[in-house]
Amino acid sequence: RGQLDALLQSAIxxxxxxxxxxxxxxxx
Structure with missing residues (x-):
């Protein structure tokens, strides 16, 4: 989950x- 949040943040x-x-x- 933390990895997904980091991916989403970098995409934003x-x-x-x-x-x-x-x-x-x-x-x-």
Whole structure:
């Protein structure tokens, strides 16, 4: 269960990083 939580957390952080990169690319 702890491993699954860690995977989920890293996936959430990865999505946030991608969204931030998209904003930077769009100059927002």
């Amino acid at each position: 952080e990865g999505c946030a990083t991608i969204r931030q990169a998209q904003r930077d690319a769009l100059g927002l």
